[in-house]
Amino acid sequence: MKRVLGSVRARATLAASLVVAVALAAAGAAVLLSLWTNLSEQAGTEAERAAQKVATDIAAGQPYGNLSLDSDDQPVQVVDEAGKLVAVTEDLERISGTGVDRVTPQAPGAVNGDDDDDDAGDGDDDPREAGELGEASFSDGSATIDGDTADYRFAAVPVEVEGKGTLTVHAGAPLTAEQEAVSTALTVMLIGFPLLLAVVALVTWLVTRRALRPVEGIRGEMAAITASEDLTRRVPVPDTHDEVARLARTTNETLAALEQSVERQRRFVADASHELRSPIASLRTQLEVGAAHPELLDVAGAVEDTVRLQRLAADLLLLARLDAGERPADARFDLVALVRAQVAQRTGDRVAASVAADSVESLDVSGSRGQLARVLGNLLDNAQRHTRSSVSVSVRRAGEWALLEVADDGEGVPAGERERVFERFVRLDEARARDDGGAGLGLAIARDVAVRHGGALTVREAAVGGALFELRLPVA
Known part of the structure; x- marks a missing residue:
């Protein structure tokens, strides 16, 4: 296992998988964030339209009891300047995120949309004359309508009504579809990304193995050359023009140079031994003759052989230093x-x-x-x-x-x-x-x-x- 993990193929596969995993995680997070943001903005736009519709009716002088607040999936609250709930969607059981948690109207004479306030107009006045709408603000929360609880995007639209002050209309748009879309996208990513990672790892493993196959051939041949000490052998050169082919050619050139160097060294040793044998044999013969018959000792010849031997040894020593790169x-x-x-x-x-x-x-x-x-x-x-x-x-x-x-x-x-x-x-x-x-x-x-x-x-x-x-x- 340690050998496999230490191979170039395994490291390349692991590195490629990690890079792709990081890229996929970043891309997935960006996609989910962008999807959620866009869908939330759409829900906010829908909530704002609902709040503006109710606010427009209020600005036109509609009584609270005549407001359209009975949508099944859009909770609506109308709050006065004092923070009192004056109108609310029917069947609203619980709400959060609007700042007003009450679901029962508090205004005198108003019960879930019924209001007998005599100050309200008859609905025929111009909204620009009766009231003015302000800029919407948004918040997230939840609501329970008729036993169904869901998350909502709320829009708060203020409207100024003469005689009533500034009222605030809170309307919500459900986030269920958005959450389902994000959940579906997340599920697809959780299933698809591992499969994609597996494909990337497998392809990287196969491609790397194919790319490194010539290197394994070179390594195997070099091991065989080392074991056999046969410098006449050469590593296989792949039929490509990449770095591996250049490595093989360079290796063969190195083997050729090494073969020549070893052969030259062998010849050098053989020739040096042969050259040294002659003066040493001659000198030994003269000394043996001189030892047995002193009168026959050729001193001049012995000196000449000694000088020749000394010069030859000096030449060999200099060549050795030169070969060593001195x-x-x-x-x-x-x-x-x-x-x-x-x-x-x-x-x-x-x-x-x-x-x-x-x-x-x-x-x-x-x-x-x-x-x-x-x-x-x-x-x-x-x-x-x-x-x-x-x-x-x-x-x-x-x-x-x-x-x-x-x-x-x-x-x-x-x-x-x-x-x-x-x-x-x-x-x-x-x-x-x-x-x-x-x-x-x-x-x-x-x-x-x-x-x-x-x-x-x-x-x-x-x-x-x-x-x-x-x-x-x-x-x-």
């Missing part, structure tokens, strides 16, 4: 000064490198001086292994970029291999001895460092026919 330092320095210092330190190279005469005198960049020095060193090492007679380094500016170029006059890099040379543990000349060719990490490290600095590293053919590696960095 950000370079944000130091500002002169790239030209760095190039001249690195070239000046390489006194043991087979071919002396030179700084091109057309290089700029100074050009500042930002980043890690040590890592960029490592990039330049790797590019120079690569040039030394392939050049015939010259290695040239130049630094120039192209817009907002600093360009560092290392060129040699060797055989160059074939056009089809110019991206592959930047892959890890790749050596184009497989017949070349590892001691001469290195482990195949230098260019891979150089490109990774360049990318981490917001730049790029590419290779193309040099003007002298060899390879030209171009390092592009943003100017500080």
